[in-house]
Amino acid sequence: MKTSSNNLLVIEDNLYIREKIAKEAKKIVSINDIFVTETLEQAFTHLNQNNFEIITLDLSLPDGSGLEVLRWLKKNKTEKKVFVFSTSTELKRICLRYGATAFFDKSEGFDDLIDTIKYA
Numbered sequence: 001m002k003t004s005s006n007n008l009l010v011i012e013d014n015l016y017i018r019e020k021i022a023k024e025a026k027k028i029v030s031i032n033d034i035f036v037t038e039t040l041e042q043a044f045t046h047l048n049q050n051n052f053e054i055i056t057l058d059l060s061l062p063d064g065s066g067l068e069v070l071r072w073l074k075k076n077k078t079e080k081k082v083f084v085f086s087t088s089t090e091l092k093r094i095c096l097r098y099g100a101t102a103f104f105d106k107s108e109g110f111d112d113l114i115d116t117i118k119y120a
Contacts, residue, residue, distance in 0.1 A: 006030055006053040006120065009046055011069065012085070013038040013061050017106070021056055021085075024114045031117070040064045044072065052080060054120050056113065057100070059086040067091070070098035081120045085113050 008031050012018040018036050025031050035050065037043045040063045046052070047069070059066040066084065073080055084095045084103045092103040101120075104113040 007033045007051060008035070008117065009043070009050070009052040009055045010034065010036045011038075011040075011043045011055065011061070011066060012036070012058045014058070017058075017085075020110070021113070025117060028114075028118050030120075038062070040066075040068055043069055047072070047078075054117060055080050055082045056117070057082055057084045057086075059084060059088045059091060059095070067094065067098065070095060070100060074099045083113055083116055083120075085109065 008025050010018055010021050012021065018038065022034050022036055025034050035046050037046055038061070040061050055069070057066045057069055066086070070082065073082065081101045082099065084100045085106055087106045089105050095103050102116055
């Protein structure tokens with residue numbers, strides 16, 4: 001059963017991109033709450049304290065790789081819609097194997113990312 005509202009976690013270390021995703025997500029009626037974080041440590045704190053239906057995930061974070069989030073979700077058998085948004089396109093297959101719902105290239109995929117969140 002699809003819920004009418006979703007919580008979104010934006011894991012992104014670039015302030016401009018993080019704010020741009022949050023700004024666009026606020027326009028989406030089905031998004032209830034938006035949480036933003038710029039580090040793995042903060043991401044894991046949010047994941048342990050809140051329920052998120054949708055996660056946008058950068059792979060290059062100041063304290064490690066976003067792949068750790070995918071591994072954690074898989075290990076904990078947590079079903080989330082995880083949209084990887086990264087310039088590390090060579091890791092796309094690994095992300096999908098670890099359970100990412102979709103992968104978007106930061107250099108050209110912003111609008112596609114927002115559209116996918118809108119219809120998630």
